[in-house]
Amino acid sequence: AADTAYESENATIVQGAVESNHAGYSGTGFVNFDNVVGSYVEYSVNAAQAGTHTLTFRYANGTADNRPVKLTVDGGDKGTVDFPATGAWTTWKTVTATVQLTAGVNKVRTTATTANGGPNADKLTDTFTAPVDGEPP
Ligand code: GCU
Known part of the structure; x- marks a missing residue:
């Protein structure tokens, strides 16, 4: 199945702002998380098929320090995703996480x-990689 992309500026943003002052983003901007514990971005990922999905997060981190986040799907803890330094706020890279999604909307x-x-x-890109029975898609 095709990848589906979700722009962060269209997601639910709590303690963050849509900005566009660092070039190289897709869509109309990016989300600048507030610099506090608990700020979040929540994407409504609409999965055509249940099973294993790779979530690819495109981001920039112009500081020297990792910016780890807690990943949840419908409230279930999926662990920590690291966002290491990219070298500049205009340098965008990707990190991935592998999760199980249900068919339909997953928060x-x-x-x-x-x-x-x-x-x-x-942005977040969702790639379906295997159905629940484990066979390739
Ligand atoms: C700078 C940068 C922002 C970034 C922020 C941060 O202010 O311009 O885009 O979000 O640092 O440290 O989070």
Whole structure:
């Protein structure tokens, strides 16, 4: 199945702002998480098929420090996703997480776990990689 992209500026944003002052983002901007624990971006990922999905987060982190976030799907803890330094706020890279999604809408939330907040979040791309029975798609 085709990848589906979700722009962060269209997601649910709590303690963050849509900005466009660092070039290289897709869509119309990116989300600047507030620099506090608990700021979050929640994407409504509409999965055509249940099973294993790769979530690819495109981001920038112009500081020297990792900006880890807690990943949840419909409130279920999926662990920590690291967003290491990219070298500049205009340098955008990707990190991935592998999760199980149900068919239909899944609330994928990334929540800052440090006082630095999250990275600048450009978009999330969902790639279906295997159905529930484990066979390739
Ligand atoms: C700078 C940068 C922002 C970034 C922020 C941060 O202010 O311009 O885009 O979000 O640092 O540290 O989070």
